[in-house]
Amino acid sequence: AQTVTQSQPEMSVQEAETVTLSCTYDTSESDYYLFWYKQPPSRQMILVIRQEAYKQQNATENRFSVNFQKAAKSFSLKISDSQLGDAAMYFCAYRSAHRGSNYKLTFGKGTLLTVNP
Amino acid sequence: EAGVAQSPRYKIIEKRQSVAFWCNPISGHATLYWYQQILGQGPKLLIQFQNNGVVDDSQLPKDRFSAERLKGVDSTLKIQPAKLEDSAVYLCASSLDVPPLHFGNGTRLTVT
Numbered sequence: 001a002q003t004v005t006q007s008q009p010e011m012s013v014q015e016a017e018t019v020t021l022s023c024t025y026d027t028s029e030s031d032y033y034l035f036w037y038k039q040p041p042s043r044q045m046i047l048v049i050r051q052e053a054y055k056q057q058n059a060t061e062n063r064f065s066v067n068f069q070k071a072a073k074s075f076s077l078k079i080s081d082s083q084l085g086d087a088a089m090y091f092c093a094y095r096s097a098h099r100g101s102n103y104k105l106t107f108g109k110g111t112l113l114t115v116n117p
Numbered sequence: 118e119a120g121v122a123q124s125p126r127y128k129i130i131e132k133r134q135s136v137a138f139w140c141n142p143i144s145g146h147a148t149l150y151w152y153q154q155i156l157g158q159g160p161k162l163l164i165q166f167q168n169n170g171v172v173d174d175s176q177l178p179k180d181r182f183s184a185e186r187l188k189g190v191d192s193t194l195k196i197q198p199a200k201l202e203d204s205a206v207y208l209c210a211s212s213l214d215v216p217p218l219h220f221g222n223g224t225r226l227t228v229t
Binding site (some may be wrong): 105 | 157206216217222
């Protein structure tokens, strides 16, 4: 079974600075997807960024980028120029690309990000 | 496109009572998921539907939880009878065969 580990329960960053959230995962599969979701107090899970395991290039979405290290099974999220609106719980998630897995999405325990003005 | 709709937004019940949550997925999304998120933890999959069939309910406490997805569209999750440890946010999500999952706003359940 796949597991996702987020070793930082809480992180804080100054507004306009850069912060990196860590995520490691355990899998025996070669083909899968990785995601970072943001969950503000409104509770809705919002997709921040996704990475396909077969792609070597790291995904980027505006101020958000990832450092995907497939051999190390590491998938960190970098937030540049942090804004107050980035404050939220961030979840790393893994999804198999194999139909037999039913495409189940497995989450880490989350990292609470605080942005200080 | 309209997002995943869930209701109610909040629910407070006493232990041993029953409760039901409703979810309407994004139109055309064949796969529907119910997740339980206990405070301070990541969401845990309770049940996954493909159209109106169950493909994974391995972590659903079947002695008290039930779910259905009639006609392969909207879905209802029921708890009967509720326990204190059922206090959590219940998230519904939907997707096409390919990711990502799209989530609703969730229902916060408090069992007293």
